[in-house]
Amino acid sequence: MSERLAARFAACARANRPALVTFTMAGDPDHETSQAILEALPGAGADVIELGMPFSDPMADGPGIQMAGQRALSGGQTLRRTLAMVRAFRQRDADTPIVLMGYYNPIYVFGVEAFVAAARGAGVDGLIVVDLPPEEDEELCLPALAAGLNFIRLTTPTTDERRLPAVLRNTSGFVYYVSMTGITGAAIKNRAAVGEAVRRIKAHTQLPVAVGFGIKTADDAAVIGKDADGVVVGTALCNAIAQSLDNGLATAGTVAAATALVRDLAAGTRRART
16 A cells, blocks of 8 residues: 555644645646646645546536646546656655546546556555445455555545445545535635534544645635645636636746645645644
């Protein structure tokens, strides 16, 4: 099992702050610029990177991430090219955990056995596959664990005490708490309830709990990071990239737009518990 995730969350805990988990879509707005963004994220303050696997029918994603995926697919991004991005990243960075996040269809088409072997070989640390429930663990979760990949599960405000043990059973790396019902990109309406949910989940597991959906600013990161072991930011980063483009094409300011936001968010995590 890849140990990078455990080591990174432990290091952040020793520093008395939540980990900053940043999501970027592989291939957005083009392969070369996406690679540059990926390689710049750790220096800007990202502790863990979620790399999106673009898919044509993303059921849980809001408009910002959907558009990022469309730009990537239009530019010719494939799952093989996404794995190649991780291999290139690992030539320069052996420590920052990378989690691939997306949907099962591209992995199914690739072939599960071939995919988990290729992902592990490329330097991927874990998977988040949002449309595979625990009842389907034999489909991908168990092969991924056997290959040494963490399998990160999502829990939501509707995951009750009866359901939670099933969700956590084969989860590893960390638990991803979705802070609201609905799609990515909406605003968190009840921050106190998020803290209560994190504490409830942590009563059932020793794994770190990271909170995503609705975290957009350094202030959000500071507030949510009081209770969470990690804060996940995706839509805000995709939007920052989108706003830097010129007619959908990367500009000289695209990478800087991404890193500026990440630096600001990282500052928020550092004051979360002060």
